[in-house]
Each structure stands twice: as C-alpha cells, then as structure tokens.
Amino acid sequence: MFDENPRPIDRLPNAPGVGYKPQHFTAITNDPGVVGWLEVHAENYMGDGGRPLAQLRHLAETFAISAHGVGLSIGGETRLDPDHLSRLKHLNDWLQPASFSEHLAWSTHGAEFLNDLLPLPYTEATVNRVADHVDELQETVGRKMLLENPSSYLAFTESTMSETDFLREIARRTGCGLLLDVNNVFVSATNLDTDPIAYIDDFPLDHVGEIHLGGHDEDEDDHGAPLLIDSHGREVADPVWTLYDYVISKGGVRPTLIEWDNDVPDWPTLEAEAQRAQVILQKAAA
C-alpha cells in the first residue's frame, strides 16, 4: 500500500502557492498553513548539487512544484540558447514539476544575459518568432508550458496588435497555456493608461493554468503620470486584489502564486498574503 518511489505531484492544486525562498524552508516543512504548492525559479536549481537541490528534492515529496524559468529569452531575436534548453530539459526530467512556465520577454543578446524581462513589440514578426521558440521549448522539454504576460513600462509605436490578441495567437499556434500575472495587468494598465477590466474581459481565461500576484512600487514618468514598477518587494496592492477577485469570479478558481522576491518577509507575513488569496478562492468555489 505504500509507494516506495512516490510519483511527483503532477498538477498544481487550485490553492494559494508561494515563491519559495530558502529562508522559509523550516517554517514551510513545519507548518505550511494554507500554502498548497511552491514555485521555484528554474535557474536557481541548475547547479550540480548541494543545499538548493537537496531542499528542492525534499519539498517536492510533499508539495506540487511549479518550475518558473526567468532566463530563456523566448522573445529574443536570436535562436534559443541550446545549452539553456538542455538545462531546462534536465530540470524537467528529474523534478517533473506540476507546472513549467516562462515569460513573454527577452533577456539574452548575443552572448550576453541581461537578467531582466525586456519588452517586445506586438507584431506579426514577433508572433512568428515567439511561436517558433515556444514550439522549440515544448518539443525539447516534452511538455506543455505556460507563457506569462509581462509588466509594461512603455509601448512600441510599431505594435500592430493588442497584448491579449498576441497571447491568444501564441496559445492557438503552439498549444501552450498562459500564466496570468494580475499584478502585471494592473501595472501595465496603469502605466499605459488602459482599462485593466477590459484587458481581463479580452484575455483567453480558458487557457490560464496559473495566476501570479505580487507587489509593485510607485513612481511617475516625465509628465507626472503614474509609473508603477513590478518590484515583487511588498504586499499585493488592494486594487490588484480587487482585480484578482474579478478574474476568479469570471474565470473560476486557479492555482494562485504570491510572488515576493525582494525584501523577503518572514513566513507569517507571506502566509498571510496566501490567506487573502485563499479567501477569494473559497468564495468562488462555494
């Protein structure tokens, strides 16, 4: 009756998860509270061994794990880095995460890795390139991925389509799912002075396999217009919770991640954010 080699948990529960930080290891293994799954940045687990891999192996026995890539540069103008594709395949092979995701962005230029999620113009040429890269990634790792909507601080005058049309087209061509970052929606809508509700209404919610919620900072542009920065360094803002509530009531419950990557708080503070998501998920499930 006991399985000696437990199979990895193969799907994310429709519950709150958090971005895993090593300083929370003991707290999580003692009492995760409402937190039902964990997300890790794939690139942090590409060493050969040691504590990071030991902790992840241990956590994966109890929790569904989402592997979230931040370094492949799917929107890059040049070909995907074959070494990095192999690393992603290796991670997916041994970890068999419940979910695997990457960003609609670029970060590599020639031999350089710029370590930021840089923006793309929404054009037919970009659709072709991103769809090819998503195809290549999915074929290499042998599984479906989720593609995440970015935070925008500016727009490209050459863009000919909306972000929602762009993502819908990528999902249609490649069969990939989407990761809807509700904070990014709010940040982009504020920065580009568009309507976040209209964005959600136009978003292909059926394709959404995971939701992200994170904190942002406030700044302003040259003309005094609000400029929100996707900083992941504080609590999720109230209007983002309201927008999240709208997403869940419209699209149904989804695995929902609290992202807090900078100025990481103590475990009770992070778990309290997960509780806020849990309240909204339970209300929708009732």
Add this chain to the structure above:
Amino acid sequence: MNVDQDTFRQALLDPQAPRPAGLSDGHGQDAGRRFDVYRNNVTVALADALETAFPTIAKLVGAQNFKLLATAYLRQHPPTSPLMMFYGKEMPAFLQSFEPTKSIGYLPDIARLELALRHSYHAADASPLDPSVLQSTPPDTLMASKLKLAPATRLVRSQWPIFAIWAFNTLPGAPKPTMSAQDTLILRPDLDPEPHLLPPGGGAFVAALLEGTLLADAIETATNEDPAFDLSAMLALLLSNNALTDLKD
C-alpha cells in the same frame, strides 16, 4: 520606427547613449524616462547579484565604493549565462586592473576565495570514503594510489593572508590578519562549504591530489615545499570533512 534588440541593448547598459526612438507611453508621447526603468532594473539586479557573490569584497571596499565597482564591472562584463549564481568569474582580473582597486594586492585572491565558496556550494554531492578503507589498505598500495576528493573541494593558494582576511570580515571575534602567505581549502562536509587554513605543505599536497598525482608523489611534493608537512593531520582534516571519496590504483 522599429526598435531592434541591438539598439535597445546598447542604450540599456550605456547611460550616455540616447534612448531608442519608437518607444512611447502608449498615447503618442515619447517614452522618455520610462526607458530608464529597464536601465535601472538591469543595473540594480546585476549589482545585487555581485554583492551576494562577493560580500567580503563589499565589506573591504565599503558599500558605496562597491556600488561603483559593481556598476563598472557589469558594464564591462555583463553575464554570459542565465545562471546568476555563477556571475562574476572575471572579478579577480577586474580588481587587478580597476584603477581604484589595483593597488590592493590581496583583493583578487579574496574574490577567488568567494568564487570558490560559491562553486563549492553548488557542486555535486558525493558519498565519502569509509575511513576503514584507508586503514585496511596495505601502505605500499596506499602510496601507489590516487586519493579522489569530493567535487565540492576547492583550493585557493595565495601570497596573501586571505584566510585571515576572510575570517576577520566574516567570523565574529576572528583575529586581525598579519602578513603571511596562506593556502585555503574549502570543504563541504554536508551542505555548507567551510574554508580551512592549510598547515605548511598542505596547499602543495592538495594541489597535487587535485591533479591526480599518486599519494607518494603528493607527499613528496608537500615535503619538498615544507619539511614540516604533517600527512596524518592532513588526512584527518580531509576525512573528518567527508572530502575523500575514493581510492584508486
């Protein structure tokens, strides 16, 4: 106006370069300082990564100076891989040529020590050799064998007292460094890498083992470098830190 990624990248890491045209606020006005969000994100994230990698260098030069140093470094040496945990491999050479630090002779070796700690932390796991294997192997066989060290083992040899400088800046109550050449061995008994100051001849001995030299030859090398070389103390250090993984003829 199309903005290609070449143009975007040039403006990203060069604050003197004009911001790319063809970027807007979404309503027809030029993007202006909105572009600087990306400039700032890239610079801050890379500088933070360097500070995480080189805490002792940051302490030695001071936080403000380290920011200047990191900014100069990241413009000269942007990462070449998405594995940020290994970012900074050019730091020793950079410190040697960077005008404000080039006269501080020991800094590059401190950077080597910090890089070695990072690599040790992420190195592959390995099962240690059962100590009884050493005891039960006939001395002649042992001397003609190669001792294999765990993948997390790193040796940093220096003309400077780098272990003492590292310890003084890291461990509470560590004594003030005095001038001497120091060889430091990083061992990882389980998951935490720990630097050890090697006794006389120890650096030469471990360097020989890492090159795959037979034990007898490694001992000779070590004793030639320093007649005070103490083999049993050296083996005890390696064994007690799970650093020996295999014995091969």
